[in-house]
Amino acid sequence: MDETGEQNREGDPKGEVDSEADGLRKIVHVDMDAFFASVEQRDNPELRGKPVAVGGSSGRGVVAAASYEARQFGVRSAMPSITAKRLCPDLVFVKSRFDAYREASQQIREIFRFYTPLVEPLSLDEAYLDITEDLQGMGSATATAQAIRKRIREETDLTASAGVSYNKFLAKLASDQNKPDGICVIRPGEGEAFVQSLPVRRFHGIGPKAEEKCKRLGLETGADIAAKDRAWLRQHFGSFGDYLFRAARGVDLRPVRSNRLRKSVGGERTFSEDIHEADPLRETLERIVDIVWERIERAQAKGKTVTLKLKYNDFTLHTRAQSVSQLVEDKDTFARLGRELLEEEIPLPRPIRLMGLTLSNLERDGDEESRRRDGKTGQLALF
Structure with missing residues (x-):
């Protein structure tokens, strides 16, 4: 890696993702570097070089984003x-x-659309781009990614990292490889070896709990997963085993969807120890509200249904939902509905190991762009 954070091989024309003749796509995943915190440091010079956290500092506050200076701690x-x-x-x-x-974010998305109409936002700070069709005559996917990063820096005074490859899974892995302010290219023929060299924790969808399970089964790397057949993976992971089977081979056939709709925005927390008492349950709910509302604002989403999810210590799952006639447009309303749902369950019949809260039945206001979803669907494990 050179001093700009870029892999030296990415400048090699033989390393270019230029495989249209082979029917492969050219996908770029752009991920802004510590986006919220970087915007704060950009707009307030006194914060530059200091460890910064975006979020509440109170006892129940939660960090929404952290600068790289803070991440070092x-x-x-x-x-x-x-x-x-x-x-x-x-x-x-x-x-x-x-x-x-x-x-x-809007400035950045306008830059994306100069190069392709096929932009799938995942959130305010990251997106997939399909640049198989070279609209600006850049000559290569790497050149396009470099041009995008350069314009982002010049027009917003922010930095972005990019991954370039022939499918979404690999491009997203690549964008994280040389952060911050870096680029990584995974060319055709390299994807399988690249994935199999990674620890299982780098696979999307494998969190701490799944990582523990993988290790118990002797799966430490992508190569370990690739050594198992589909039936074995299904036996131990259910339908998730199909994903692991493909991912360990660098296979991902999903297209970039510029109008993918989100069904819900939510989050959940799995506890290190089961919880049964009312006060700890209420405190946990408040923290989940803080984090989920951050995600709701990031998605610019509004909905009419709030759902509480509880998983008991025997792994049985219980959900309770409440729908309202008007859109839930503020955090206080969202929190109040969540509290009401929880209070209806107290006292709990037995301890719980997981709690989640979701806003669904979503609508978006504003122009056509604001009605587009950010592409991240379903639940997100928060802790």
């Missing part, structure tokens, strides 16, 4: 603010400014 998004402050005593907390983040 172990501060991460979704972390309780009190924990983050303990890890980094000099941490500077700033309140979220979603108007500023949306404005910067």
Whole structure:
């Protein structure tokens, strides 16, 4: 890797993803570097070079984003603010400014659309681009990705990392390879070996719990997964085994969808120890509300149904939903509906190991772009 954070091989024309003749796509995944925190540091020069966390600093506050200076101390998004402050005593907390983040995101998406109409946003700070059709005559996918990164820096004073490959799965893995402010190219013929060299934790969808299960089964790397047949993976992982079978071979046939609709926005927390008492349950709900509402604002989503999810210590799942006639447009309303659902369950019949909260029955207001979903569907494990 050179001093700009780019792999030296990406400049090699033989390493170019230029495989249209083989029927492969040219996909770029662009991921902004510490986006929320970077916007704050850009707009307030006094914050530059300092560890910054976006989010509430109160006892129940949660880190929504952390600068790279803060990450060096172990501060991460979704972390309780009190924990983050303990890890980094000099941490500077700033309140979220979603108007500023949306404005910067819109600038970035306009840059994307100069190069392709096939843009699938995943959130305000990342997106897939299908640039198989070279609209601007750049000559290569790598050149296009470099041009996009250069324009983002010049027009927004922010940095972005990019992954270039022949499918979405590989492009997303690549964008994380040389962060921050880097680029990585995985060319045809390299995907399988690249994936199999990775630890299983790098696979999308494998969180801490799934990682523990993989290790118990002797699966440490992508190569370990690839050594298992589909039947074995299905036996141990159910339908998720099909995904693992394909992913370990670098296979992903999903197209870039520029109008993919989200069905819900939510989050859930799995506890290290089962919870049964009312006060810890209420406190946990407040933290989940904080994080899920951040995601709702990021998605610019509004909905009419709030669903509480509880998984008991015997692994049985219970959900309770409440729908309202008007859109849930503010955090207070969302929190109130979540609290009402939880209070209806207290006292619990037995301890729970997981709690989740979701906003669904979504609508978007504004122009055509604002009605487009950000592409991340379903639940997100928060902790």
